[in-house]
Amino acid sequence: MATSALLTWLLDADPALRWQVERDLVGDPPEVWEATRASVATEGFGARLLALQDPDGRWAGGAFFPADFDFHGPEAAEGAGQPWTATTWSLNSLREWGLDPAVLRERRTAELLAENCRWEYGDLPYWGGEVDCCINSWTVANGLWLGVDVTGNVDWFLEHRLPDGGWNCQWVDGSTRSSFHSTLNSLKGLLAHEVVTGGTDATRAARRSGEEYLLRRGLFRRLSTGEQVAPWADRFAYPFRWSCSVLNAAEYFRQVALLDGAPPDPRMADAIELIRAARQPDGSWRQGHRHQGRVWFEVDVPEGEPSKWLTLSGTRVLDWWDGQQA
Template sequence: MVDDTLAWLLDSDPAVRWQVERDLLHEPADVWEATRARIATEGFGARLLALQDPDGQWAGGAYFPAGFDFSGPEAAEGAGQPWTATTWSLTMLREWGLDPGVLRERRTAELLATNSRWEYDDLPYWGGEVDCCINAWTVANGVWLGADITGIVEWFLEHRMPGGGWNCEWVAGSTRSSFHSTLNSLKGLIAYDAATGGTDATREARRSGEEYLLERDLYRRLSTGEPVAYWVNRYAYPFRWFYSVLNAAEYFRQARLLDGGRPDPRMAEAIEMIRAARQPDGTWLQERRHPGRVWFEVDVPAGEPSKWLTLYATRVLDWWDRAA
């Protein structure tokens, strides 16, 4: 059964396959690096690269496509947002494992510095804006491409909530940390720390954000001990900005590999929630698709076995079980 699942995972786009080779099969570096190099010329990566605009953007906009009607049907509640603009496209390419040299050769960071402005207040792209999730992706994408994002990193240190995390709604007056916002902020900071070595301040900020999630067992309300919401164990790929215990567990896997140390035992219940979702054939199902415009689909419809989710979940459980 395990061999069948691995064979199924290997029969995938290079963006999936190289991670299976590295993280599940533990192949030598020359094997998975050769597969990873194919992302620029085959499959999802090549298709998305071909959609980049001459000015360095995708869909003509920073977070939303050019000309997006914020009062139209696409902006209505439940319609979902478009996932085609620059920030989403860069994030996908980075998370798939594209060699940043491909975009550096295209002078993408420089072009965005000149041509791309945030829809919020027309702010310059690499300066960030007021939403901590957007700023987190910009930090991760910027350090990947060699842009100067130190100002946004400092912004994160100044905008932590008293509870130790972050909330994108701070600008509307919120003073409580959010599961979604805290996880996304942590992802931005760990990308910075992994690329640069970080600072005492960024590492301390990550520790406080991690503690916010860990003291809630990755899914509980601190006040009542009840699950914070139904979405904590609903898994969908791409993750986008949405929180789930699988998304969070993958962050903690990366953090412990970077920082050293064993998995925190407060993750145990969340890990078992992930394990319980495994199907008898060793796969995990796509439970939903986040609505909104996309360039093209990169995973299966809801209800079908997802190679992406199976990769993430198998990798997290392998990490957890090996440490145990």
């Protein structure tokens, strides 16, 4: 449980974060946190990002990359980090911050993107998705949020699930083994579909198989050796972007529990202890090494400083886990 001092610190934050603290940690009544959530459109991060939308519905003139991105220049070099300013990343942020989708519907954002936005890969239409699992997952979540029919994208996940139960964005290059990152992101899209529509027998089965892929590996271990799959597993940084970590994965399973009431799977226990071990004596979590790349503006602290976003996430995951164990 968060201390009074920690809650005071967390509440002194942008509305995009504050309403979640009010709802998930403080336990304020809906009229309190809903009022804060409504202000995402008019204050702070949300208002700033809305003001950066192009008249044609896009951000930075592109679907996944800004229009001025040079795929052969220094920004595309290994280690430089991709830009995070284009349409998909901006929609992801607004959705995750809790923006009321009516704001973008009033702007005809979905229709404008259908008319004006195409993927850099193959010049494919925006709401049709492309070949990348993560991109297609965000297209599903953002499309559902904005009222778009994304049934074709949802079916894509059924067709591209790999034999081990998960997904890999490198399938197009011949990969037949699932990826932690791709599987987690794919699951988020399927979960969003189920929350909005109830899902189908086939989509629910696909979601369960992807979850089993992660759970059999404890969220962070190699199935073959039991060793930690990579250093990123317990390195936490906000924004999460596309990367899997035990914190990001545990947040997903907490969301699943909100949908179906399922208790935490005991195979997550070691992952939860990695999250617990990263908590500082004051109850905060510190920012890890963030993804490099161009951003519209900063929404969290530099590496090594206490992160309110990570502290919100870590605290509510442990509250969920410990409450269920009790």
